[in-house]
Amino acid sequence: MSYTQEARVRDIQTRQIQDAITNVEKHFGEMCQIFAAYVRKTARLRDKADLLVREINLFADTETPNMKYGLKSFAEELAKLQDYRQAEVERLEAKVVEPLKSYGAIIKLKREDLKVTLSARNREAKQMSQLEKTRQRNPSDRQVISQAESELQRATMDAARISRQLEETIDNFEKQKIKDLKKTFCEFINIEMSFHAKALEIYTSAYQHIDNIDEEEDIQVFRSSLHPPDYQSRLDVVRANSKLTFDRTSSTKHISQISSNQKKKMEEEEEEEEEEDELDVTDDEN
Numbered sequence: 001m002s003y004t005q006e007a008r009v010r011d012i013q014t015r016q017i018q019d020a021i022t023n024v025e026k027h028f029g030e031m032c033q034i035f036a037a038y039v040r041k042t043a044r045l046r047d048k049a050d051l052l053v054r055e056i057n058l059f060a061d062t063e064t065p066n067m068k069y070g071l072k073s074f075a076e077e078l079a080k081l082q083d084y085r086q087a088e089v090e091r092l093e094a095k096v097v098e099p100l101k102s103y104g105a106i107i108k109l110k111r112e113d114l115k116v117t118l119s120a121r122n123r124e125a126k127q128m129s130q131l132e133k134t135r136q137r138n139p140s141d142r143q144v145i146s147q148a149e150s151e152l153q154r155a156t157m158d159a160a161r162i163s164r165q166l167e168e169t170i171d172n173f174e175k176q177k178i179k180d181l182k183k184t185f186c187e188f189i190n191i192e193m194s195f196h197a198k199a200l201e202i203y204t205s206a207y208q209h210i211d212n213i214d215e216e217e218d219i220q221v222f223r224s225s226l227h228p229p230d231y232q233s234r235l236d237v238v239r240a241n242s243k244l245t246f247d248r249t250s251s252t253k254h255i256s257q258i259s260s261n262q263k264k265k266m267e268e269e270e271e272e273e274e275e276e277d278e279l280d281v282t283d284d285e286n
Helices: 003-060 065-137 142-211 215-226 229-285
Strands: none
Touching: 003 065, 003 142, 065 142, 065 215
């Protein structure tokens, strides 16, 4: 294979390597930013849930016993879930975001390797151009041409050696990239599955606490609160007094009725006595 053909092959390889590095730099960078935003959103959701727990507890303190117990138990489960969400945030940061972020430094090193290769390729191309010029200017000067050919050969050997090194480096880079990407996404899935499995368990318990609130008992408590004990006592006193008054009134009426009957009876007896006296007087005169 001629120098020109070898150089063309290396140029194609170099461009492919450059495209591969650029592709990883672009998409890993985008994924890193999006995963970081995902983690921040999860952290904000945790903060909002903490505020919700606080508000539910404040509200529960104003409620009837069953409702209070149910709401506080629900809030406790919700608060427990936020502890797991915090662990989720920390694990996502360490196991997903950081590995993707580390590729920034790795890409920088690969670009340095690529830069060395491109410099060697440029030296080779320069020596090749120099050889062509020498041949054109001094076609019969074998010593100068031989020297130029030697310079080109050294440049070509350096370019070939550096290209092989870069090829090996990029090959390892591709292997590591695939391995790291698999690991990172598996970690993401495991973290999310672990959190959601625990969330399902906690939400089930929270649901039961809410569902177990005794509505009828609490409504009775609420209704009783509308008529406190001292009010009921006063109402009983009023009712008792009313009954006593009624009894007294009935008794007075009864006594009055008895007195009237006695008076009438006494009048009748007096009339009978008067009639008897009159009869006695008549008998005496006869």
